[in-house]
Amino acid sequence: MDQENLEYLKEKLKFTGFDTDLNAALEKQIKAGNQAFQLPHSMEIEGKKMDFSLHFRKSNTSERYFLNKYDASLQNPNPEISPKQHTFYNNQSVTAKEAFNLLEGRAVKKGMLNADNEPYQAWMQLDFAEKDKNNNFKIESYHENYGFDSKEALSKLPIKELQDPTKTEWMLKAFEKGNVYPVTMEKGGKEEIMYVSANPKFKSVNVYDVEMKMVKTNDLKLGKDQGKEVKQDQQEEKQQAPKVKNTPKEPKKGKGARM
Structure with missing residues (x-):
């Protein structure tokens, strides 16, 4: 052996x-x-059985x-x-928890290699409406050039954790692994615990209340002045933020637009 x-x-x-x-x-x-x-x-995982x-x-x-x-x-x-x-x-380097998140319908961000062996980042999400010849769900892939930026999308919401660079990094890592992540937001003049998950297809963030019911983000989005203040605070504290390890790269793939 x-x-x-x-x-x-x-x-x-x-x-x-x-x-x-x-x-x-x-x-x-x-x-x-x-x-x-x-x-x-x-x-x-999260109260549900995975085999x-x-x-x-x-x-x-x-x-x-x-x-x-x-x-x-x-x-x-x-x-x-x-x-x-x-x-x-x-070669997809998907963990057991990420597999659970994908089967729950959420998106996961992974590091990949294109046909020229060049690294890039892309979100992957299962399309439950269509299967391939191997009876697997079709995988929708959203390249980094598609235009969905995690931090930018989250910064449009009144998330208290964004004021702390360390908590911001934790949130981004969990968010990009496809997790539903708890955050503190201001709604109706008071703070509430809510949950967020990525929606790269529509370049947005899904927001849920404590009962996991969808919340309209239009009622939560920051005004322009508030958004600038959050961004400025993040820039001032940037040097304090911990470095995040790069996502493991995958071996060579075929087309990056859809798998």
């Missing part, structure tokens, strides 16, 4: 969001020496194994409704 390969795969599983839960089963399968194997796993099946295969030229893809299935609380299923491939 290639011990270095085993440790690499353990790190891969940890990065993908499976922690150490599958390490024992992984080692057992590698010791068995089969050409290919699958590891099933279930977890609860996974991770596909491993041995190289044709060595004893090394690779995680090629995993099937993700989001179970519906209503057993009469079929689960949403999608296969995510290794």
Whole structure:
């Protein structure tokens, strides 16, 4: 057994969001020496059940194994409704939590490489109305040139956390991973806890109240003068903001406009 390969795969599983839960089963399968194997796993995310099946295969030229893809299935609380299923491939670098967010209908921002091996950023979102030949949902991709800027979109809302550079960075990271993130906003002259998520297709931010009901953003948007004040505060505190690591780049892809 290639011990270095085993440790690499353990790190891969940890990065993908499976922690150490599958390490024992992984080692057992590698010791068995089969050409290919699958590891099933279930977890609860935000109160909902996610089932996974991770596909491993041995190289044709060595004893090394690779995680090629995993099937993700989001179970519906209503057993009469079929689960949403999608296969995510290794070169997409989608974590288990990001897979959950995508199957919930939200968008996730990822680092990618174009046909010329040049890095770029793009939002990906599943189109539940259409499937491809492999029975996967079509993936809509919104390139950085599409014009949706996370920070700019959030800055149009009276979000208290934007006044703190550290909290702003936390919010942006969670926002771009497809999470629904809690924020403090002013509404009707008083502060309220609300939740935000990205809507790159319409270059906007979805806002929800504490009961997760949609809130009209027109009632919340800052006036021009308020927006300038927030932007100026952010610029003055810019040097205090922590650096954020770049999103892991993906291996070479095909067309960037739609996957």
